[in-house]
Amino acid sequence: MAMDRALIERLIKESLPDAEVSIEDLRGDGDHYAARVASRAFRGKSRIEQHQMVYRALKGRMGSELHALSLVTSVPQD
């Protein structure tokens, strides 16, 4: 099973409209991605909560359709 990079980005942005998202396909198999997500919605949230917000944005695909998403979240400095 694999997922398309653009779909991942679109799903994240649907839930986190201000998110800056950069996605890297680690192995070129559409199954192992690394993503950096920055959003003001993360402010004040623990790392676990931030990652859970991204997983919720992916609407249940994480761990099923998408095998591995190495995630780094941050709050943009403004």
Added chain:
Amino acid sequence: MDITLEERIRQDLAANPVVLYMKGSPVFPQCGFSAAVVQILSQIGVKFKGIDVLSDPAVRQGIKEFSSWPTIPQLYVKGEFVGGCDIVREMYETGELQQMFEEKGIATRA
């Protein structure tokens, strides 16, 4: 998730200060992410209980509901969910992981 499964998870978490739900065993991890967390815990010199979810499909699904976290591995310290591979690695690199073990009174080799 049925009560007995949740109870079983709670008992494992209560009986062991550091628990890693993983694929495979600490000696034979079956997944790169699980192996990475095992290596970090070994480098810090923390004793932990590895629970192989591959040999227990009910726990494999149940633990995801328990922590509302969709992937394995999952690290717990004193019954509290700490994170998966990314977060444990990030905490290790910033020294937060070692500090957390000290604060929770868990022996580390350092």
